[in-house]
Amino acid sequence: MAEPISISYAGFNRPWAVWIAHQLELLGHPTAMLRWSPAPGRPLADELSALLEAPDRILLVLDDWFFGLGPREEQEWDDALRTVIPQHGQRFAAASVATNMPVAAAALAPVDLRDLGTVEARRRILTRLGIDPDTPVPPEREPERAPRFPNDPPVIFNTPRRNYRFTGRDDILERLHGTLASGSGAMGQGARIALSGTSGVGKSQIAVEYTHRFGNDYDVVWFVNANYRMTAREQLADLSVRLNLPVGSNIGERVRRVRDALRTGRPYRRWLLVFDSADEMELLDDIIPEGEGHVLITTRTRDWAVSGGAQEIEVPHFTREESVAFARRRAPRLSEDEADGLAEAVQDLPLVLSQTAAWLDSSTMAPAEYIELLREKEPGKVGISIGSDYPMGFLTSWSITLNGMREKTPAAAAMLNLLAFFSPDTIPVSRIVERSDQLPGHLAELAGDPISWHSALRRLSESTAVTIDYRTEPSPESEVEKVRMHRLYHRFLRSDLPEDERDSMSATACRILAAADPRRPTDTREWGRYAELLPHLEPAGALESSDPAVQELVLHCIDYLLQRGEYRAALRMCELTLAPWNIRLEPTHRSMITLVHRHAEALRNLGRYHESEAAGRRLVEVLRPVRDEEDPSVLTARNGLGGALLGLGEYEAAREIFDDIREKYSDLLGADHPRTMSVRSNLAVALALLGRYQDALEIHKDVLVERERRLRLRHHQTMTSGNRYAWMLRLLGRYEEAHARQQRSVTLHRQVMGEHNPQTLRAEHNLALCLRRLGRLTEADTLMESVVERFTQVQGPRHPETLMVEADYATFLREHRDLHRARELAESVNRRYEAMLGEQHPFTAGTLGNVGLALWPTGDWQEASEIAELALTRMTAAVGSAHPWTLGCALNAAAARNRIEEPEHAEELSRQTLDTVKEILGPQHPMALSAMMALADDLRSLRRAQEAKKVEREAMQVLSETLGSDHPHTLASRRRERPYWDFEPQPT
Incomplete structure (x- = not known):
């Protein structure tokens, strides 16, 4: 051996x-x-x-x-x-x-x-x-998987610098490694671990050390600051670049691509993601990846273990042995007894022990004297007195450090106060240097001297809980890119400052942020800058600022979030800003008007139409007494209100608003101005929802031609017009033309906006519906299922657009594949629409009719008839008797009457439906031909064979001429299958 x-x-x-x-x-x-x-x-x-x-x-x-x-x-x-x-x-x-x-x-x-x-x-x-x-x-x-050679780092390695003073915690690290390596996660695959513990106990340091000590077990190691949702999403999205994923600039798309890559293990199966400071599970759980890799979470709460599917490892204070070893490494002049006394005074809390040992390492005070001050636990004796909601020993030790710094290096102390007004996780010191003209004189002088500036930062790093991140590339302004500060110290510094100094530092931080505003939130090239600025708005006090430039920055950041599709984050920022602005600004102030409009827009984009309508109506009521009807702010407010009304199903009211705004914009700006074009497009959407498909088609075509002329073909507004025009072609029965246009549009969308962008998904959804109408069922099925899955990921299961595509997929499944799943999905969609919009909304009525159709194959005609009649009644009340949706419900109700042996009532309804369809949509529209075949079926049931034969022959001739003799609709009619109508919720 x-x-x-x-x-x-x-x-x-x-x-x-x-x-x-x-x-x-x-x-x-x-x-x-x-x-x-x-x-x-x-x-x-x-x-x-x-x-x-x-x-x-x-x-x-x-x-x-x-x-x-x-x-x-x-x-x-x-x-x-x-x-x-x-x-x-x-x-x-x-x-x-x-x-x-x-x-x-x-x-x-x-x-x-x-x-x-x-x-x-x-x-x-x-x-x-x-x-x-x-x-x-x-x-x-020879094993299948061998340890990586230590001099060869993981393929992707993004984690904070290693703390070379890290001490102890070996048992926790080994337990953490063993649990992760076992892959025994509650998710059923991979492993998800939550390191929990109080603030300052060293959770983040353990996580950082784990990435370095065990990083060679992985191909990908990625560290995410999860204290702020947007920051976490940005940093997770950044992994897409390192993974060489084919994505665009849309953050949601990049996050989803990353999660898909990690879930499938392509290109790497061995990965570790760390989510640091993830204290609000409900804001982050949707971005935590699944798969065979490992997830490590640091948190002050137990939420991840209780309901987040993570196993918990609680991090205690240092053992006394660890405390003594750490203190002596941090301050070598300490004897073992002195280190023990220091550890006892701070109760072995790692953060406070680090602070106190760092201070002793740079001070000449006798350790015994310092330890005695800590034991007295009276911070007032050293000049500071605040609340007692901090760990024992913290107040006194930090007070001593601050006072010493103020006496010996006042510039560094002043800089520390300023840093407390930025997000503690990523303080942009390079931006502070670049905007030194916004600093008070003494700080401007310090920032203007690179050596003194760097020396002061070093001083902070050595004696406080500040960590330096150096630039990867040299810069003439500063070697330091960012610094990080522990949140415990961050809170303490802010609470310790006198009110006047707090206001001064807040104003300075706000000026620095405003000076860095690119002022182009819709320009994708500037989105990285806005992502950098966003986390600092709250700590700096920007949301409460009365400075116009700062208010403009806040609005630009909200615009950025809306453009990126980050509707929840945009709504949160609007709500945080509304309260202080309501106090400081008049309701008719320009910034206040914009903020309220953005708030209503965020609500509308989240499907919260009632709240959006209320906000929009209040804004209009505020503006009308003090502004002319042609004032741009009034028109913008009314346009937003019209959008909310579309969501609520009040289509005629929305149409009237859009038509009036279109007329006013045409007079003010011209018929071909972009704002006029935008409102004309909204008007066409309202007309389509009113069933006026031909009118909508003509407007969409005009807008598309104008946008193709004025804007590039790849502009998002041009592509939107292309989608809407193709949608109308399909609703008018021009399936081949609609498919050809939509196919080109989808290709363009995928190239420009990526596969997960909501606009791309809408384009793909219409393409799937075109394929279905052309009888290309396999292609339609694959594409429709993919769109449903991605819309659920992008917008969530309760978003109106998710319900829209699920409703169409349910009708497809009923007709072509899975009856049980189709009924379940149809019922689920209808319940969610009713909960969101109420039972009287046309979408609720229409999807109720789809539930009734799901009963047809089971032969339960009595229940199907009851549902069909209820859907018809509700749809008639919602949109009127002559709307195509009502006529479709009537087509289904007539079929149900026929099957429950009420042929006279069925024939009467079928004849009324046919006459109205011909008048509204024309005699050659597919619905008109369906109504003719339905009437022929009812006539046969009444034994009026000759009359039925005449109607049927006419319908078959038109079907063959318009759709072709081999079209699925034509073949079904030849087989005398009773025609039906599926309700399709329309985009609003």
Whole structure:
């Protein structure tokens, strides 16, 4: 049997130990892993000798941590090595990745593995252990998945810099690794772990250390700041670029592509995502990926474990042993007793221990004196007195630090106060330097001197909970890109400032943000800048600012969110801003008008039509007494109100509004002005919803031609007009032409906007409906199912557009595939429409009729008839007796009457329906031909065969001439299948 070997390593360089163990096991050498963690206070020679209790030969993996744990003086290491190694030299071997070793370590004859490739590193290790490196590896020992060579990082590695003072937590890290490696996640695949604990306990530091210590287990390691939803989505979306996914600029599309790639394991199955500071589960759960990879969440709550499908690992305070080791590494001048006293004074809370040890490391105060101040727990004695809702020891230690900084480096203290008015997770110091003209004099002078500026940042990093992120590329302004501050300190700093200084710092932060506003929220090239600015608006106080430039920035950020389709985030920002602006601004102030309009728009885009209508109507009522009817703000407000009315089913009222606005814009700006074109397009949508398809078609065609002339073909408004024009062609029965246009439109949408953009999905949905009408059922089925899935991902299961595509898919399933699923989906859609819009809304009535159709194949004609009659009654009340939707409901009700042996009533309704359809849609429209075939069926039931034959012959002739003799509609009529009508909810 090959010689067994034990490998001793410090946790910091576990990847080397794992890789070496793998190389040995391939050659048949059993290995054991011995984590090196010398106990404080125990002689180092005894700790080294304890390794000899292992019966095997011992390989020491030496790194700077190996010698730094404890900490121990170099002299103690030299003495211990000289005592132990000569006596047992044959038992020890060593490999080194250390940059600095005690002199006596030479006795171990370590092989240096730094900066080597896999082959040479393996050769040196095996040679040092007396193993022939050319020994062949038996094929049966070659594993499917081997540890990555430590000098080869993961393919994608994005995580904060490693904390080289990290101490302890080995048990938690090993437990975390074991749980994740087991893949025993509550999701049924992969694993999802929540590190929970109080603020300042070190959850984030553990997560960062895990990514470095165990990162080589993965192909992808990605760290996400999850304290703010938009930031989390932006950072997750950024992974799409690193994964080389074919996506555009739409953040929702990029997030979905990333989640799909992780779920399917293409291109990488081994991935780790860390969501740091994810304290609001309901805002983030929809972006957490599933799949075979691992998710690590740090949080102050237990929500992820209770209802988020995550296993929980609670992070406690440091053990006293960990506290002492950490304090002595952070402040080497501390004795073991002094470190113990410091740990006791701060109750072993890692964040406060780091703060206090950092202060002692840079101060000349006697440790005993400082510890006594902490034990008194009276921050007022050192000049600060605030609330007591912070951990014990925190107030006093931070007070001492602040006072010392104010006395010795006032500029750094002032800078720290300013930093507290930006988001603590990503403070944009580079922007502060770029906008130094917005700073008070003393800070402007500091920012204007790169050396002094960097020195002050270094001072903050060394003595406070501020972490520096350096630029990846050199810059003449500053080497530092961003800094991060622990939120506990962030809250304390803001609450500690006097009110006048707080107002001053808030105004300064707001001016810096406003000066960075690109002022082009609809320009996709500037979206990255807005994503950067967005998290700072609340901390800076921008939402409460009375500065016009800052108010404009807030509105631009809301516009950015709306353009990106981030409707929930836009609504939240509107609601947060409305309260302070209602106090500071008049209702007719330009900024206030815009904000209310955006609020109504966000509500409308989320399907909350009643609230949007109320907000829009209030705005119109506020403006009318003080503005002319032609005033642009009044017209904009009325246009938004019209959009809400469309959603509520008040189509005629919306049409009147749009028609009036169109006329006024034409007089003010001209018939071909973009605003006029936009309102004309809205007018056409209203006409289509009123069943006036030909009128709508003509307007959409005019707008499309004008936009093609004035705008590029790939402009989103041009493409919208193309979609709407093709939609009308289909509703008018011009299926071939509609399909040809929509096919080209879909190709263009996919190229320009990506496959998950809502506008692309609307285009694909219409294409699927065109394919269905042409009888290309396999293609229609595949595309429609894909659209339903993506709309649910994009908009959520209760969004009106999701219900729209699900309604159409339910009717397709009923006709062509799965009756049980079709009925369930039809009933679900109808229930959700009724809950959202009420039972009197035309969409609720129409989808109720679809539920009745789902009963036809079961033969339950009595219930089907009752539902059909109710749908007809409600649709008539909603849109009138001459609307195509009402006529479609009548077509179905007549069929049900026929089947329950009421042929006279069926014939009467069929004849009325036919006459009205011919008048409204024309005698050659597919619905008119369906009504003719239905009437012929009723006439046969009444034994009026000759009359039925005449009507049927006429319908068949027109069907063959218009749709073709092989069209599914023509073939079904030839088989004398009773015609029916599916309700299709229309885009509003």
